[in-house]
Amino acid sequence: MTTLPDTPYVQVENLVARYGTRTILDGVSMTARRGEITVILGGSGCGKSTLLRHIVGLLTPAAGRVLINGQDIHQASEDEQEVILRNLGMSFQAGALFNSMTLEENVALPIIEHAKADAATATTLARMKLSLVGLGHAGHLLPAEISGGMKKRAAVARALALDPQLLLFDELSAGLDPVTARELDELILRLKMQLGVVILIVTHELSSIQMIADQAVMLHAGKVIASGPLADVRALEHPQVHAFFDRQPRPVTMQQALLQTLLVNGES
Amino acid sequence: MLIPIHSADSASLIHLREHLLAEATPGSRVILDLKAVEKLTSLEAALLLRLVIEGKKKNLEVRFSSLSLEAQQAFTGLETNMLTDGATAAEDLSPVEEVGEQTLEFVAAGRRLLDLIGELTYWLVIAPWRGKGMKWDRTLEQITKVGIEGIPIVTFLSFLIGAVLALNSASQLRQFGAAIYIANLVGVSMTREMAPLITAIIVSGRSGAAITAELGTMVVSEEVDAMRTMALSPGRFLLLPRVLGLLCAVPCLTILSNLAGIFGGYWIGVILLGLGSRNYLQQTAQALLISDLITGMVKSVVFALLIGLVACYRGLYVQGGAEGVGTNTTASVVTSIVLCILADALFTTIFFYFE
Structure with missing residues (x-):
């Protein structure tokens, strides 16, 4: 199924996610469009990665739905789901490269399986993808032999292997030195310019957000508290939004107030 | 106050x-x-x-x-x-709640196991008809890991078991001048019981543990999730090759174990007890029935399936990082050995009554 150019490629509608009795996402709705970078923001543990996992169908929602290119990924048949997944590429927080394979083999695997290319063609294509992320020289190395930044770039190359319409990155620049993080941000901007794909990024790195985000969706305690163009979200009068962008620590006053309840007559 | x-x-x-x-x-x-x-x-x-x-x-x-x-x-x-x-x-559950919680977890585990069996059946039986063939290269890799690399240890231990059986029975049978029946005892014990069981125990400790640890590590490092997002089914790429590898390798190792065990008995009988090479071999050939060999082979196939299912299940449902991998690997070995011995007891009882 194809959609009109104006229709969002990714539509999340009233998504509810639970782990046991804990509600992680509570009625989350958001969209992501072609040619735009949508950043999912929020503090640690607010449900960002869980949202991403629902979008790619790794988790099944307790309620609500996720439409990818107009199709509900959780209701799709096996063949339909395969088509959806072949059109998306995801890079995980720690890369999630197959440790028993070289970088080249990692990138070539989806090409061999889905593009039905012979091994030589797949290897050539894998080398091209690795060059795109600046790892053309490292294809023969195993994941254990490279740095964290290189792993993340290799994971991006693997996500790009089948020229997907939708790219998802989970904490791409987290834990990296500022130079490598900046290089990855520039890589994402280049991908947006060159490929015009939908890019969804989960992050809480402020510098990265400011550099790459077109749209932002901000989560707090499992709910969307702000969404829209980054500038609009930043300008929003909301204490959590301010706290996030202005890097304010959790209000000590709340803690203080709690302690007061333990003191006789609220004395201090 | x-x-x-x-x-x-x-x-x-x-x-x-x-x-x-x-x-x-x-x-x-x-x-x-x-x-x-x-x-x-x-x-x-x-x-x-x-x-x-x-x-x-x-x-x-x-x-x-x-x-x-x-x-x-x-x-x-x-x-x-x-x-x-x-x-x-959450920790302060009443006994009734605790029982309820455990029951729900048991039911969930049963459902997950059925899912796993369903997935394996799909990729083995249905998917090939829909143009999604099996991964023979990965299956061969597993046959090599489980089978070829397991040959030395299975052969060595089976030889020793055969020799020990012969030595133990010799002390009794010699008293009645029936030492030649060591050949019967070793041959029948090895083919019907010892070879399938000893092979299963070695394979579950060696390969079952490796499968659980490998799959568990892949789960923890999100490699399995990465596969799923690439529309590559873990059932087709990871599980079926491992189970098929076991199903091919374990019966072959069992045949080898039979031979090594019988040779262990032969070595004791001929070298230490002087029973005569020709006599010993003739006695073994007379004692062994084709049904003994078939019984052993049927058991080995069932044991391979049990080891494969337990190892894959434990690996795929690892929780809690590195510690979880360790816990599930231990559980995998213990569970598969217990299940193999239970299945062996069941088979022996059935064959005893129906022969």
Whole structure:
């Protein structure tokens, strides 16, 4: 199924996610469009990665739905789901490269399986993808032999292997030195310019957000508290939004107030 | 009740808590006067908080008085749920709730196992008809790992088992001048019982553990999730090749174990007991029936399936990082050995009555 150019490629509608009795996402709705970078923001543990996992169908929602290119990924048949997944590429927080394979083999695997290319063609294509992320020289190395930044770039190359319409990155620049993080941000901007794909990024790195985000969706305690163009979200009068962008620590006053309840007559 | 606190060290606070919880009248209000305490460590603050929480459970209202500003710093990180003991609420299940929880977990585990069997059946039986063939290269890799690399240990241990069986039976049978029947005993024991079982135990310790650890590590490092997002089914790429590898390798190893075990008995019988090579081999050939070999082979196939299912299940459902991988690997080996011995007992009973 194809959609009109104006229709969002990714539509999340009233998504509810639970782990046991804990509600992680509570009625989350958001969209992501072609040619735009949508950043999912929020503090640690607010449900960002869980949202991403629902979008790619790794988790099944307790309620609500996720439409990818107009199709509900959780209701799709096996063949339909395969088509959806072949059109998306995801890079995980720690890369999630197959440790028993070289970088080249990692990138070539989806090409061999889905593009039905012979091994030589797949290897050539894998080398091209690795060059795109600046790892053309490292294809023969195993994941254990490279740095964290290189792993993340290799994971991006693997996500790009089948020229997907939708790219998802989970904490791409987290834990990296500022130079490598900046290089990855520039890589994402280049991908947006060159490929015009939908890019969804989960992050809480402020510098990265400011550099790459077109749209932002901000989560707090499992709910969307702000969404829209980054500038609009930043300008929003909301204490959590301010706290996030202005890097304010959790209000000590709340803690203080709690302690007061333990003191006789609220004395201090 | 006002209790002046002169020293807020851990031992004094623990003593105070025991004393207070045992003796204070429920419903009363206890005020801890901390005027003499200039500052607190975070451990002492936590002990004071426990007093509040546990006091609340006994219907005591515990409050602090004259807490200096410096001492208040020790309560940094205080959150509402800490005062309600919310973090440990889940652990305090009643026995009935505990049984319910365990039952639900058992049902969920059964469902996951059925899912796994369903997935394997799909990729083995249905998917090839839909143009999604099996991964023979990965299956061959597993046959090599389980089978070829397992040959030395299986051969060596089976040889020893055969030799030990011969030695043990020799001491009894020689008394009746029936030492030649060592050949019967070793041959039949090895083919029907010992070879399939010893092979299964070695394979579950060697390959079953490796499969669980490998799959578990892949789960923990999100490699399995990455496969799923690439529309590559773990069932097709990871599970089926491993189970098929076991199904091919274990019967072959069992045949080898039969031969090694019989040779172990032969070696003792001929070299140590002087039974004569020709006599021993003739006696073995007469004692063995084709049904003995088939029985052993049927068992080995079932054992391979059990080891494969347990190893894949334990690996695929690892939780809790590296520790979870270790726990599930141990559980995988123990479960598969127990299941193999149970299945062996069941088979032996069935064959005993139907032969």
